Amino acid sequence: MKKIGFLSFGFWQEQASLVKTAEQSYLESIDLAVEAEKLGVDGAWYRVHHFANQIGSPFPLMSAIGQKTSKIEIGTGLIDMRYENPYMMAENAGLTDILTMNRVQLGVGRGSPEQVQDGWQYFGYDYTEEEIKDIARARTLEFLQLIKGEKFAEPNRQPMFPQAPGKLRIEPYSAGLNQRIWWGAGSKETAIWAAEQGMNLQSSTLVNYESSEPFHVQQANQLRAYKEAWKKAGHDFEPRTLVTRSILPITSDLDRQILATGAQSEDQVGFLAYHQNPTIFGKTFVGEPEKLVEELKNDEAIQEADTVLVTVPNxxxxDYNVHILDTIMKDMAPDLGWR
Structure with missing residues (x-):
């Protein structure tokens, strides 16, 4: 049994897209979560990018989804901590978790290269790319501490409103949110660090190229290292692990026309900006459901993870994305043992 979710980037563009504006993208992101919940999908997850025609402000979106749904998990994959103020983020996350009835699954991390050079500087953070690496981790740890609800701030001697004596904390506080934070790890080292800090593990369709093994094997090794580090750390709750896959089942001539060309059918090794080491990108799974079931059964990382996110071509x-999710839930998940 696995939890199954979708991951949407929320793209919009005027040409060659049915989603042409930011308004349409955000509103349809809500609608897709509503329809996915009806299909029995466990999670609606959204990638966050700045300065781009994509989802960029997740908390209002997550809150809106929470008001239209009742069960589906609402997550991010992931929020780039280079751009975040831990205190403001703790307020936003706490309130969003309350409004969504404790369904927030918050993926955070350093993030991938953005559309703008040193974009965080426009958000008020005057750091170089090299400096921001450690700062992103430090902000994450500060955020984790804040959402635990511990009181730390010295009260004003003459407050505007009456209050109980003693120090204050970030409000609103949402109990249990600290156990639903995920770190987006691209390497075995960062996976181990996430386990030591008490965060769940989120692994995408690319990881650092750390051996000559196939992508899914390298990713599985990352997940195994994480689980071993978690045991050693002795945290008081069970962790979760997540992998993302591009799965595009073909069940009709229309599917074949739309999906059968241009897909990445093999793992690929390349370099991302600012990365000194190569990265391996996982392939796209395209084909008839029976064929994909056999391929996915041999995916070691999927076997290791308790949650699988399917990237959707929003x-x-x-309608078309609901068709993809419906096919996966009905025609593939039972045969894969995910349901």
Whole structure:
């Protein structure tokens, strides 16, 4: 049994897309979560990018989804901590978790290269790319501490409103949120660090190229190292692990026309900006459901993870993405043992 979710980047563009504006993208992101919940999908997750025609402000979106749904998990994959103020983020996350009835699953991390050079500087953080690496981790740890609800701030001697004596904390506080924070790890080293800090593990369709083994094997090794580090750390709750896959089942001539060309059918090794080491990108799974079931059964990382996110081509519109999710839930998940 696994939890199954979708991951949307929320793209919009005027040309070659059914989603043409930011308004349409955000509103359809809500609608897709509503329809996914009806299909029995466990999670609606959204990638966050700044200065781009994509989802960039997740907390209002997550809150809106929470008001239209009742069970589905609402997550991010992931929020780039280079851009975040831990205190403001703790307020936003706490309130969002309350409004969504404790369904927030918050993925955070250093993030990938953005559209703008040193974009965090426009958000008020005057750091170089090299300096920001450690700062992103430090901000994450500060955020984790804040959402635990411990009181730390000295009260004003003459406050505007009456209050109980003693120090204050960030409000609103949402109990249990600190156990639903995920670190987006790209390497075995960062996976181990996430386990030591008490965060769940989120691994995407790319990881650092740390051996000559296939992508799914390298990713599985990352997950195993994380689980071993978690045991050694002795945390008081069970962790979760997540992998993301591009899965595009073909069940009709229309599917074949839309999906059968241009997909990445093999793992690929390349370099991302600012990365000194190569990265391996996982392939896209395209084909008839029976064929994909056999391929996915041999994916070691999927076997290791308790949650699988399916990236959806949101620019094809809600109806087509519901069709993809419905096929996966009905025609593939039972045969894979995910349901």
């Amino acid at each position: 620019t094809l519109g809600i």
